Amino acid sequence: PVAAAMAFYQSLGKRPIRLRRELVGHVANRLQAALWREAFHLVGTGAATVADIDAAIAHGPGLRWALMGPCLLNHLSGGPGGLAHTLDHLGPLMEAMWADLGDPRLTPALKATLVQGLERALEGRDRDAMVAERDRLLVDLVRQKRAAPNLP
Template sequence: MSTVQPIDASLRGTIRTVGLIGGGVIGSGWAARALAHGLDVVAYDPAPAGAAALRAAVDNAWPALERRGLAAGADPACLRIAASVAEVATVADFIQENAPEREDLKRGLLAEIDAVAPASVVIASSSSGLLPSRIQADCRHPERVVIGHPFNPVYLLPLVEIVPGDRTAAAAVDTAAAFYRSIGMRPLRVRKEIEGYLSDRLQEALWREALHLVAEGVASTEELDDAIVYGPGLRYAFMGTCLTFHLAGGEGGMAHMLDQFGPALKLPWTKLIAPELTRELRDRMVEGTAAQADGWTVKALERWRDDCLIGLLEVLEPLRRDRIQAPAAEPAS
């Protein structure tokens, strides 16, 4: 069993309580990750059943976190449900906002949090594509507002994209990166503010193409998933896209790959414009994925997914290229 690293000493005593606004899929994922690393969590969700759903999500994630290894003091009982946004903002040492992806909602909510939280507390939004400069615009202290975009399930996947707005201070980015790193994440600083950031822009291109292929009757949802799971998805898990294509060029690397396959970029292989989401296409997607689920509940699928991810993480972590010595160069013939 792997062991969760303790909270970074530079952050201990400054970030002990994580505040969460919104306790849905992403908010509950943040809660589970923070709790597993021995932190206290105070959360607010306006939905009538929000508190119960949040606790149920943490409970569902906990077996996976136990398998990964818990930090000293990790306990789901360290989750406290607050009665308001203000209650969270006044007691938290780091605040993560997880409201639905609407610019007007997030802009107003961040201003509400900012009006109450001490000026030294960083406020991060889990937005998956909105521009931080726009959603920080009504804050008294926009310099402490950043995007901290995680990936589902937050409690297992390490990537978090950090995107500053035009008024975000470098110190806020540094603090957010250090905090995320202290809870086992891999912060990726997005160097230029752009809609959709990095990972979601890549995923969106694949998603749009999948919708076209289903809409045109070329493939089922299961066939498209198989096309990724048993092929490029295995390479993406440890090599990504660019390094994969570097190897596709053989000894000539990326240069040869681009010279050889570059002309194919002019061929009509993809359709980056999204298809019309008709009722028929919607029904095909729903029916196809329901057949793939084969009667499994979402919670059961989440636990199966977690088992798969943990297996991959346990295999890949010791094999990361920054952890092993590069092989010696082949001798010249």
């Protein structure tokens, strides 16, 4: 049954992954939740605005993440030494940031801060136009990735 499901989704052009054990949520959802956790913490503590968070991801690692996963990107960042070099070089900094990550709770105040921050960031923008543009760009990106033989 698992192999059939994998084959079905692959036939649709998807890239399914197989979980090795039971989890709450799927791998992509869990990774997304980890990012949201720190984003909401940064907003809640006043370290950054909603617009700052979105810009940091959309114009930073999000561009690379649309092409490759974090493990492969770290490997390529390490130059000839690959992932081992990246971990040796940046490992202590990563661990320092991990130790400093927040543990926010979605209190009414944090929810209001997030919603108001997004409303300010989107002021004057047409939601339907944004959705249409996002969808067009995503379709283009998927087509481009399919045509790139060296991307995983």
